[in-house]
Amino acid sequence: MSKYGDFKVVRTERRVPKKATDPNVDFDGMREYSFLKCPHCHIETILIASLNVQIQQHAAIREHIATCPAYTGERPVKRCKAVKLVPSEATISKEMFQALEQKIKEQDLLRTLVATHLQRRQTSFHLKRNSSRAATSR
Numbered sequence: 001m002s003k004y005g006d007f008k009v010v011r012t013e014r015r016v017p018k019k020a021t022d023p024n025v026d027f028d029g030m031r032e033y034s035f036l037k038c039p040h041c042h043i044e045t046i047l048i049a050s051l052n053v054q055i056q057q058h059a060a061i062r063e064h065i066a067t068c069p070a071y072t073g074e075r076p077v078k079r080c081k082a083v084k085l086v087p088s089e090a091t092i093s094k095e096m097f098q099a100l101e102q103k104i105k106e107q108d109l110l111r112t113l114v115a116t117h118l119q120r121r122q123t124s125f126h127l128k129r130n131s132s133r134a135a136t137s138r
């Protein structure tokens, strides 16, 4: 269920891919596409390669809602390209976004831990060398 209503896959159709050099084509050069039906204007124009429905439907729904003639709610704001590169609730689910955020935090923490650990090892190494040198010179 999307934020913009219940968009359902109403049918699928085998088509020649939009991209001429699509690597995901089947042996016959065709791909399966899914049609999502808009619950507001009831037009089945949202076409996504079936393989990518889960990934692309949110972006596709947003795109349709921006121009849907029957939609009366708040329309999505078009974002600039730089912002689009950042994972957002538009392309992935909130849970996935939070998991990603968590991962990034953990990686930062790990990097800090490794850095401090290396620093400590270097310091203790110097101390050892200095103390052993002191011992032999005696």
Ligand SMILES: [Zn+2]
Residues within 6 Å of the ligand: 038, 039, 040, 041, 042, 043, 064, 068, 069, 070, 071
């Ligand atoms: Zn619509």
